Amino acid sequence: MVEDDNPSAEDDDPSAIRSVALSPEDAVDAYVYSRENPGDAVLRVTPPFHGRMRARIHVYRVDDTELTGAVHLSPAAVIADDVVAEYPDLESALADADDDPAEADQIRERQAEAVEDWQARAREAIVDSVALETADGTHRVDLKTLG
Secondary structure, eight states, rough: OOOOOOGGGGGGGGGGEEEEOHHHHHHHHHHHHHHSSSEEEEEEEEEEEESEOOOOOEESSSSHHHHHOOOEEEEHHHHHHHOOOOOOOOHHHHHHOOOHHHHHHHHHHHHHHHHHHHHHHHTTTOSEEEEEEEETTTEEEEEEEOO
């Protein structure tokens, strides 16, 4: 039997994907990273594509999906909308604070605790499916959590 080392065009077609397995921790960490740091964190699925795929956290400053053919899932798309909306907003809290450094430190401490609580809720709020954008349009896939 001769194996073909050249991937077919079908291997590069994300519409072949039926389900994506992901770690809830990766999804939550990617969301928090993108809110708190420069650059973006996503859940990345790379070709060759097949029915069941695994998404892994990927941090970038320049989107390379055109070069790699990868599919990026936004962490906000895989976490329930109501939980995403509840993410603690440090900038608003600091804007409401006086110029007192001690008060700002207390706000930062409360923020860290609030983010930890949010992360626990978000890990339990992974949605059942997500839409992928393909050359042929939107393609919905199931999400399966690991762990």
